Amino acid sequence: MAMGGRSPLPAWADYGLLPLLNLVVAFLIAGLVVLALGENPLEASGYLVRGAFGSPELLSWTLFYATNFVFTGLAVAIAFHAGLFNIGAEGQAYIGGLGLTLVCLYLGDLPFFVILPLATIAAAAFGAAWGFIPGWLQARRGSHIVITTIMFNFIAASIMTYLLVYVLIRPGSSSPETVTFAENAWMPQLWQLGAAIGLDLPRAPLNLSFFWALVCTLLFSLFLSRTRAGFELRVVGRNDQAAIYAGISPARWQMIAMALSGALASFIALNEVMGSHHRLLLNFTGGYGFVGIAVALMGRNHPIGILLAALLFGALYQGGSELAFDMPAINKDMVVVVQGLVILFAGALEHFFRPSLEALFRRRRAVPA
Amino acid sequence: MSDLWLPALLLLDSTIRLAAPLILAALAGLFCERAGIVNIALEGKLLGGAFAAAAAAQLTGSAWIGLIAAMAFGWGLAMVHGFATITHRGDQVVSGMALNILVAGLGPVLANAWFQQAGRIPVTAEAARFPSLTLPFAEAARSVPVVGQIYAELLSGHNLLVYLAFLAVPLTFWVIWKTRFGLRLRAVGENPAAVDTAGISVPWMRYRALMVSGALCGIGGAYLSIAQNAGYLRDMSAGKGFLALAALIFGKWRPVPTLLACLLFAFTDALQIRLQGLPVPGIGEIPTQFVQAIPYVVTVVLLAGFVGRAVAPKAIGVPYVKDR
Numbered sequence: 119m120a121m122g123g124r125s126p127l128p129a130w131a132d133y134g135l136l137p138l139l140n141l142v143v144a145f146l147i148a149g150l151v152v153l154a155l156g157e158n159p160l161e162a163s164g165y166l167v168r169g170a171f172g173s174p175e176l177l178s179w180t181l182f183y184a185t186n187f188v189f190t191g192l193a194v195a196i197a198f199h200a201g202l203f204n205i206g207a208e209g210q211a212y213i214g215g216l217g218l219t220l221v222c223l224y225l226g227d228l229p230f231f232v233i234l235p236l237a238t239i240a241a242a243a244f245g246a247a248w249g250f251i252p253g254w255l256q257a258r259r260g261s262h263i264v265i266t267t268i269m270f271n272f273i274a275a276s277i278m279t280y281l282l283v284y285v286l287i288r289p290g291s292s293s294p295e296t297v298t299f300a301e302n303a304w305m306p307q308l309w310q311l312g313a314a315i316g317l318d319l320p321r322a323p324l325n326l327s328f329f330w331a332l333v334c335t336l337l338f339s340l341f342l343s344r345t346r347a348g349f350e351l352r353v354v355g356r357n358d359q360a361a362i363y364a365g366i367s368p369a370r371w372q373m374i375a376m377a378l379s380g381a382l383a384s385f386i387a388l389n390e391v392m393g394s395h396h397r398l399l400l401n402f403t404g405g406y407g408f409v410g411i412a413v414a415l416m417g418r419n420h421p422i423g424i425l426l427a428a429l430l431f432g433a434l435y436q437g438g439s440e441l442a443f444d445m446p447a448i449n450k451d452m453v454v455v456v457q458g459l460v461i462l463f464a465g466a467l468e469h470f471f472r473p474s475l476e477a478l479f480r481r482r483r484a485v486p487a
Numbered sequence: 488m489s490d491l492w493l494p495a496l497l498l499l500d501s502t503i504r505l506a507a508p509l510i511l512a513a514l515a516g517l518f519c520e521r522a523g524i525v526n527i528a529l530e531g532k533l534l535g536g537a538f539a540a541a542a543a544a545q546l547t548g549s550a551w552i553g554l555i556a557a558m559a560f561g562w563g564l565a566m567v568h569g570f571a572t573i574t575h576r577g578d579q580v581v582s583g584m585a586l587n588i589l590v591a592g593l594g595p596v597l598a599n600a601w602f603q604q605a606g607r608i609p610v611t612a613e614a615a616r617f618p619s620l621t622l623p624f625a626e627a628a629r630s631v632p633v634v635g636q637i638y639a640e641l642l643s644g645h646n647l648l649v650y651l652a653f654l655a656v657p658l659t660f661w662v663i664w665k666t667r668f669g670l671r672l673r674a675v676g677e678n679p680a681a682v683d684t685a686g687i688s689v690p691w692m693r694y695r696a697l698m699v700s701g702a703l704c705g706i707g708g709a710y711l712s713i714a715q716n717a718g719y720l721r722d723m724s725a726g727k728g729f730l731a732l733a734a735l736i737f738g739k740w741r742p743v744p745t746l747l748a749c750l751l752f753a754f755t756d757a758l759q760i761r762l763q764g765l766p767v768p769g770i771g772e773i774p775t776q777f778v779q780a781i782p783y784v785v786t787v788v789l790l791a792g793f794v795g796r797a798v799a800p801k802a803i804g805v806p807y808v809k810d811r
Binding site: 151154155156203205255259261262264265266268269270272273276277279280283284408411412415447448449451452453454455456457458459461462465466467468469470 | 527567570571572575576577578579580581582584585586587588589590591592593594595596597599600606726729732733736774776777779780783784786787790791792
């Protein structure tokens, strides 16, 4: 997978310079695509940056999207650390949304501080279960995790469409969505909290989930670097033979990693369903699970890297929709193109710049020594 | 008897139609996985082929130019995959996923800008699509019971690309097992160091395997957009590349078992289409959403249990480093 062994690069170059170089190339090629569409790439980038950061309101939207990408980035990264490529974050988040919705719909009378932990646990449990099954199939039956997680995305989509069309649909509605949750089950948005203490914040769906994403990042970091369990998980990912010799069961940690991955992905539902729409919608996951792959690779599976990469993709999503408004020739799928390019350059072509960069640093180090 | 016979025949007929893109993609996968390159980009190459075929056929009005464009685009994507994974020894699964996502985004962006149809490309002209071919004497044979009906319904009346897909199976068998190229290709996937010692370039063999693979996927994509359907739609490959990959694993990387696996998947798909809105005896009407999920569930079940040990080519997924 994308985790290399010991590198002669200093940490700042490994985690900063190299991803930056990969990103620059990805953007240059995206610029060529914009040229092919008959638009000016520089002008397009201007719209994009202004659309993402131009005002406090736009920035809030950027952070709202970034919250989703922190969750999915962490989800993909924890599977990577166990040596697994989870492309099922999309389906895991979708099923997680079901767990959350059931709590919000049927226990909506409870006070918010009771609903919030229940909804979080329900989302995590549903998402973890949906991640665990492919994990189990990989660990115990040798079924290729990439194919099974893709299949589970399709199966999740079928189940959710069925439930939204026939079971959970708002009575009398023609579009497949649930009733709006009772207000007890709404995640407070930051402008509402701000208003309570006299702060005038822009009205955007940025909500408390943002802080939960930061907490998850911290927990992710502590778990992997400070606990025995996290260490065992990483050993499995680095070298499963060594793990067996050390008495660590790779199968066990692969299953646990996939369950954790599914739980992390499911928290998208907190942000989107509980924090923004206040009801379950068809396809509320909107491809965020796939963005998680780009975020994890770009962030080199490192918590800080993931935060930065999530911010970048949050800006791309928010700026991208403004751009699509200003330049009709470019539609929102342009973000997907950039996403593919980032995965290509930060993931598959990570060795593209590395040898020359390493040679450069080796030479520099050789001189003073 | 006869009131079950004809629906069964029609079901098999649609199985054959639905199997064609799966077969082409699975054979594409066979070539590169036999050479040691994991290819989860089959999905993206199918979708890219569908896009290129529709765009070129709609612009030029020629189905053949559409087909060539699809093959060229599939080839190009395969070369990017090769550049990342052979030349730069990148992770093959990550590279494949990058191409899948790239193509999924690029298609609607370009289609939107060039054809102004909200990310679709309709292929309107008759000559820009591949027509169905009626085999000789098919109409006359229809009146002959069983044999004649099989000939007229099942074998005749398909698209040129369908026949091509089925012809590609024996051809692949011959190339992989009976030619020097095939022997070397398999050797590169099993023991690249030995091939290298024999003075054959491992990267060049793998690049050639990818070229074949890209072109085959391109044909499969062209089938989707200018033969089976009349145009390109967003995400129209709908997981077929992944099903093909599962069929390849289920078929243990051999052409004929892979063909059978493709037919099985296509059959579940045909059944799925047939079952929609139709009551099943004893169960009642199954909701469409569950019926649609059948091929995906079957894939998981097959991968989970009934494959036996799937023994992949030994060097699959491992970049070859000469000086080790």
